[in-house]
Amino acid sequence: MSTHNEVEMKNHRKLSQQLELFMSMEEAPGMPFFLPMGMVLRNELEGFWKRKHQQSGYQEIKTPIMMKQELWEQSGHWDHYHENMYFSNVDNQNYALKPMNCPGAVLIYKSKRRSYRELPIRLGELGLVHRHELSGSLNGLLRVRSFTQDDAHLFVRKDQIEIEIDKVLDLIHEFYSEFGFSYKVELSTRPEDFMGSVQMWDQAENALESVLKKKSISYQVNEGDGAFYGPKIDFHILDSLGRSWQCGTVQLDFQMPEKFDCHYIGEDNKPHRPIIIHRAIYGSIERFMAILIEHYGGEFPFWLSPIQAKILPISDAHLDFAYKIKSELEVLGYRIEVDDRVEKVGLKIRETELQKVPFMIIIGDKEMEKGSLSVRKRKEGNLGDMTIEELLYLFKYELVKR
Structure with missing residues (x-):
């Protein structure tokens, strides 16, 4: 099991x-502000999610x-969840910020006549939800009041x-x-406060x-x-520190299709009730x-790293060449920065290591004369001189070995 020191070193807030x-601000407790580097990481996770689902x-x-509040009353969230919800009044109507995405997906399903041939219908949503958490329980990104659930609602026949x-x-x-997680599985059964019949459950x-069992x-x-x-x-996924986190969930729902009177037209030309997963x-x-931040200790794999390589010119005389290399790599979709400060290269290397950037490219007189690049890799140190073609081969390998 991990030591207190290891946990503290990998603390995601630190x-x-x-x-x-990201930042947490008093102006919006429990509602994180994502900075440009955090948005790169977030967009990579969302992009991966979208590609896999497509x-x-x-x-x-x-x-x-x-x-509107009536929707949450109809779905059952009002009776079972209203103490965790935020409310507003608009045009003398009561509204609620959604704590879950389910009712919206159901309304989309119900927006047109459905045939048995269309099912299963799989609707995925990266949906922003709000839930009231006690201020004392808020913790960086782990416990927040505003977050994006990667939901999907599958409307299926029995x-x-x-x-x-x-x-x-x-x-x-x-x-x-993909992220190197092993996991444990739990089957959670009927709670005391349940909707529907015991038979359905x-x-x-x-x-x-x-x-x-079949799998x-x-x-x-x-x-x-x-x-x-x-x-x-x-x-429950297990991270590099041996800790368990409950993340994924699969829920079978016979109740909401009844509450919203969802149906599809069957082969017998009669209405039938779908089930929601x-x-x-x-x-x-x-x-x-x-x-992920704590699992990797901030040392993200190449595909996830907000900055994939940093170019360190030794002096101003090497800036034009540095920006030329940056441009060539960025055109191919890589995330590259140039450290163009008037500082010693040793300081630039140390600071880049603290930023946990996977690759450094150092450019001085020798590299400009030879048209080569001096490449360093995180944790491995100096890889020697490379042509840009060799560097691209290395980058492609980093992506493929995922």
Whole structure:
């Protein structure tokens, strides 16, 4: 298990200050301000999410962050969750900031007539939600009041439940493998405060358990910890310090389709009720970022690094060549900076190491004469002289070895 020193060295708030990723401000407690470097990291995570979901047959949606109170009463969130919600009054109507994305996805599903041939319909959303957390519990990006959930809502027929959950579990495994996480799985069953019939709950729990068994995934049963509308499979990832974090979740819901009177027209030309699979993989972008910062200790893999390489010219005479190399690399999509300060190169190297940049490119008289680049790699030190073609081969290898 990790020592107190290791945990403190990898504290995401401390590292975020050092790497200029995000700020917490008194003007908006629990609502983080993302700085340019933090936005690069965030955009890479969101871009990866979008690509993977597009490849897996999901359609992306975006729903309003504020909707009328009646909607939350209809969904059941008002009865079960209103003490954690924020409210507003507009035109003598009560509104609530959404604490969850589900009702918006349901309204999109209901916006047109659906046929059995269309199902499964997989709607993915990076949706901004707000939940009231006590001020004493707020903690950097780990516990916030405003965050983006990477939600998806799959509208399926009963005969599609198990195959769709199977695919979701494969997608979650792909995501966590990408970041080098192992994980544990929990099946959470009917809580005391539940909606719907016991029979429906039994059916839903059996479906989730059946998929886990067929895939030979070992799991623990967490009695009574399901969502109020359905049982769920929770994923606890294990970081480099041996700590466990609950991130992904897959929830089976027979209740909300009834509450919103959702249906599709079946092969028999009659209306049938779909089932909703709710699922998230990151859990929230913000919390996942905090976990990643601590997991990697700020030393992000090449594809995630806000700055992938920093060019260090030894003097002003080398600036033009440095910016020429920067331009050539940026055109190919790499994130490059030039340290053009009038400082000794030793200081520039030390400061770049503190920024945990994967590569440094040092340019002086010798490099300009030969048209070469002196390359250093994080933790490995000097790699020697390279042509730009050799450097590009190295960068491509860093991306491929993901």
